[in-house]
Amino acid sequence: xxxxxxxxxxxxxxxxxxxxxxxxxxxxxxxxxxxxxxxxxxxxxxxxxxxxxxxxxxxxxxxxxxxxxxxxxxxxxxxxxxxxxxxxxxxxxxxxxxxxxxxxxxxxxxxxx
Numbered sequence: 832x833x834x835x836x837x838x839x840x841x842x843x844x845x846x847x848x849x850x851x852x853x854x855x856x857x858x859x860x861x862x863x864x865x866x867x868x869x870x871x872x873x874x875x876x877x878x879x880x881x882x883x884x885x886x887x888x889x890x891x892x893x894x895x896x897x898x899x900x901x902x903x904x905x906x907x908x909x910x911x912x913x914x915x916x917x918x919x920x921x922x923x924x925x926x927x928x929x930x931x932x933x934x935x936x937x938x939x940x941x942x943x944x
Contacts (some may be wrong), residue, residue: 833934842883844876854935860940885909898929919943
């Protein structure tokens with residue numbers, strides 16, 4: 832499942848996999864309200880500003896609507912995101928879209944729960 836691939840790529844800071852799974856025009860709203868682009872996310876993985884100490888996930892729901900999928904996931908996490916410490920339980924919503932080259936994340940958001 833693509834969500835599992837994405838989770839593995841995040842844990843490992845696998846920028847090759849992340850580059851394939853994230854759309855170039857991705858917009859993501861972080862728990863602190865910051866809007867994060869694909870370029871910002873990739874830079875944080877390359878530079879070591881994204882440190883995953885713990886990342887346990889439970890996929891709650893996947894709704895496929897034509898060429899789009901909306902996924903909700905709950906993470907228990909600890910680490911550093913874009914230089915900011917992050918720890919706790921977070922709920923994510925991600926929007927995947929099917930392109931000729933495959934499924935890619937085009938949007939997302941997260942909040943502490």
